[in-house]
Amino acid sequence: RKNKRDSHERAKLPPGSMGWPYIGETLQLYSQDPNVFFATKQRRYGDIFKTHILGCPCVMLASPEAARFVLVTQSHLFKPTYPKSKEKFIGPSALFFHQGDYHFRMRKLVQGPLSPDAIRNLVTDIEVLAVSALESWVGNKVINTFQEMKKISFEVGILAIFGRLESHYRKELKKNYSILEKGYNSFPTKIPGTPYKKALSARKRLSEILSTIIRERKEKRSIEKDLLGCLLNAKDDKGEVLTEGQIADNIIGVLFAAQDTTASVMTWILKYLHDDPKLLEAVKAEQKAIYMSNEEAHHPLTWTQTRNMPITYKVVLESLRMASIISFTFREAVTDVEYKGYLIPKGWKVMPLFRNIHHNPDFFSNPQKFDPSRFETAPKPYTFMPFGSGVHSCPGYDLAKLEMLIMTHHLVTKFSWEVVGSQSGIQYGPFPIPLQGLPARFWRESTS
Numbered sequence: 105r106k107n108k109r110d111s112h113e114r115a116k117l118p119p120g121s122m123g124w125p126y127i128g129e130t131l132q133l134y135s136q137d138p139n140v141f142f143a144t145k146q147r148r149y150g151d152i153f154k155t156h157i158l159g160c161p162c163v164m165l166a167s168p169e170a171a172r173f174v175l176v177t178q179s180h181l182f183k184p185t186y187p188k189s190k191e192k193f194i195g196p197s198a199l200f201f202h203q204g205d206y207h208f209r210m211r212k213l214v215q216g217p218l219s220p221d222a223i224r225n226l227v228t229d230i231e232v233l234a235v236s237a238l239e240s241w242v243g244n245k246v247i248n249t250f251q252e253m254k255k256i257s258f259e260v261g262i263l264a265i266f267g268r269l270e271s272h273y274r275k276e277l278k279k280n281y282s283i284l285e286k287g288y289n290s291f292p293t294k295i296p297g298t299p300y301k302k303a304l305s306a307r308k309r310l311s312e313i314l315s316t317i318i319r320e321r322k323e324k325r326s327i328e329k330d331l332l333g334c335l336l337n338a339k340d341d342k343g344e345v346l347t348e349g350q351i352a353d354n355i356i357g358v359l360f361a362a363q364d365t366t367a368s369v370m371t372w373i374l375k376y377l378h379d380d381p382k383l384l385e386a387v388k389a390e391q392k393a394i395y396m397s398n399e400e401a402h403h404p405l406t407w408t409q410t411r412n413m414p415i416t417y418k419v420v421l422e423s424l425r426m427a428s429i430i431s432f433t434f435r436e437a438v439t440d441v442e443y444k445g446y447l448i449p450k451g452w453k454v455m456p457l458f459r460n461i462h463h464n465p466d467f468f469s470n471p472q473k474f475d476p477s478r479f480e481t482a483p484k485p486y487t488f489m490p491f492g493s494g495v496h497s498c499p500g501y502d503l504a505k506l507e508m509l510i511m512t513h514h515l516v517t518k519f520s521w522e523v524v525g526s527q528s529g530i531q532y533g534p535f536p537i538p539l540q541g542l543p544a545r546f547w548r549e550s551t552s
């Protein structure tokens with residue numbers, strides 16, 4: 105066998121600059137639009153380049169082949185990596201921190217209740233959530249669209265995890281999760297009263313609430329098909345069940361993965377539709393036809409109807425591409441890896457740059473233009489990865505899309521909205537969202 109180390113020694117590091125020691129290029133990355141940072145690098149060095157951010161040497165990859173290499177074909181050589189604080193707050197047993205057998209097992213458990221077969225039963229409940237949210241926005245008040253969308257995506261997460269959960273549990277979970285969330289990016293400290301310490305206590309309370317819910321389910325001996333039910337019933341080959349800690353970490357992990365992501369994209373959908381009146385008319389026409397066939401919403405939407413919204417569906421896909429709210433992801437090389445003659449040393453971070461791929465004119469012509477019709481033909485493999493790819497790709501993919509379609513249906517059939525303020529821009533929190541969460545006013549359309 106050819107000596108692997110020798111061949112690695114011949115391979116050279118990718119081109120790029122590492123910036124100042126320790127701080128590296130973090131300042132550049134955070135002091136400007138991160139997309140400009142990546143795009144400038146890509147122009148200068150090509151599809152693979154090295155840099156240094158947040159104290160870590162890293163290799164950035166901006167081609168579909170490289171993303172496939174890291175996420176799919178050689179995924180065993182790259183482990184997921186997150187800041188320590190995320191692990192602490194969400195819980196170390198959440199599936200996305202893991203690789204190998206445990207990840208595989210948890211993933212199978214999480215996928216079931218999020219699959220089309222399971223979520224088709226949630227259509228009506230999601231509709232009820234969407235309608236009551238929209239109704240609450242009506243009036244002469246300015247809504248922070250993103251914050252409101254977060255309430256919906258949280259409730260949909262709760263629905264997928266617990267089914268119809270009693271409202272006092274929902275309230276308690278919501279209250280504590282919102283405190284926890286403020287700690288994700290806060291500064292670690294022992295000082296009481298800080299967002300960090302408050303988040304730690306909220307995390308503890310969340311575990312306690314989950315224990316109570318689990319105890320109640322066990323007493324009732326109810327076997328549910330929601331995510332909690334699947335986690336409670338799971339047994340491995342030795343007949344061992346999951347610990348409460350493992351269950352709690354994964355439930356909080358799913359809430360974390362589901363909330364801001366879906367809410368950001370829904371906010372962008374509102375913005376893109378608002379900015380393109382002709383497109384809005386086309387979406388309205390499609391949705392009004394469904395609305396009329398349901399006798400003006402006297403009958404609930406059906407799963408089949410949600411699968412037959414071709415124009416709206418393309419708007420969803422184009423919003424996912426345009427906004428690319430998960431601009432990139434992080435992995436870490438578990439050993440020295442060679443890719444296209446370049447060395448990726450063990451321990452280095454590796455970042456597939458989804459947004460750059462989604463905005464590359466070689467794959468999406470005129471990439472800055474919002475044009476849903478581009479999805480009339482399927483994108484080339486590994487050029488469209490809003491939900492990632494491979495072993496860690498998003499299991500919430502169908503649920504997120506369902507939620508966005510249902511929301512859009514009710515939004516355009518019964519409501520109008522105007523964006524408040526003329527400032528347009530992007531804010532990072534940490535996902536890109538329209539400035540100030542897209543302040544807007546909503547009113548009910550007259551049906552005459």
Ligand code: HEM
Nearest residue numbers: 200361362365366369430433490491492496498499500504
């Ligand atoms: C539009 C909304 C969403 C977007 C754009 C999105 C995107 C993604 C992406 C890109 C990944 C892969 C990250 C990586 O490879 O490092 C991911 C993973 C994940 N997502 Fe989503 N997601 C969305 C909604 C949801 C929802 C609604 C749920 C659950 C109800 C969910 C649950 C998860 C979980 C559990 C993982 C980790 C999977 C694993 O590590 O095996 N996501 N998501």
